[in-house]
Amino acid sequence: MTKIDQAYRVIFLPWGRAQNSVKQGKYDGFFSASRNEWRDQFAVQSNTFIQQEWNFYYHNEYRIPTSVNSLKSDTLFGARIHSNSAHWLAKNKFKKVKIFPTINELVKLLDARRIDGVMENALLFEEQVRQSHLSMDAFVKRPNMRIDLGVYFGKTFLAKHPGFLARFNRHTEECRFDYQ
Known part of the structure; x- marks a missing residue:
């Protein structure tokens, strides 16, 4: 500017x-x-x-389904309200998606195993993990798209x-x- x-x-x-x-x-x-x-x-x-990286994040104790259909129908995802990641999950027919107001809540819920996964901006998710004094070792990251x-x-x-x-x-x- x-x-x-x-x-x-x-x-x-x-x-x-x-x-x-x-x-x-x-x-x-x-x-x-x-x-x-x-x-x-x-x-x-x-x-x-x-350029943003959108990854799937799961708690490291979650058994990630091996088939895309099972992932879409059985995995409970969390997403931020009004986010493009929430829009993407809906558009791609993920069946179990709960909406939350903040990335902070998503990280806490994933860490507590109250949700199975998050598909989120890597910078946002990983920075929130650091701010929450957690380790990325607690999570499994699967690349999705840029x-x-x-x-x-x-x-x-x-x-x-x-x-x-x-x-x-x-x-x-x-x-x-x-x-x-």
Whole structure:
């Protein structure tokens, strides 16, 4: 934003409220977010500049089903409300998914074996494990997919600022971040 001489302010909100506030035109954008059809209705995603790894995480004592069908029908997953991982689990027909407000709750529930698995952003999950003073050794990680993230700018904001997104996109490569 500095490179394009754009004033900005970052406000931390619950994820669902951030998205709905942009939808209502109250705020200009939200980040970082992966593309989905619902968001595309009211906002436009910038060039992607953060690469995210989505992994399945299980408690190390959980017997992970060997077949995809069993995994989808028998494993109780936890997901964050309004997250793209919750959307992905539903879209891919995982049958047992419980929604919770925070990543903190998901890690605690998985550690306590109250849920069987989590499919989540690696950076978010692994940082929460560290903050919870747990060890990643307590969990089994299974890679799922890599997905790119960007900033979603509201269509209301973009209509008032023609050319903004093109200027913003010219500088995203300089800010690129890849999960290692």
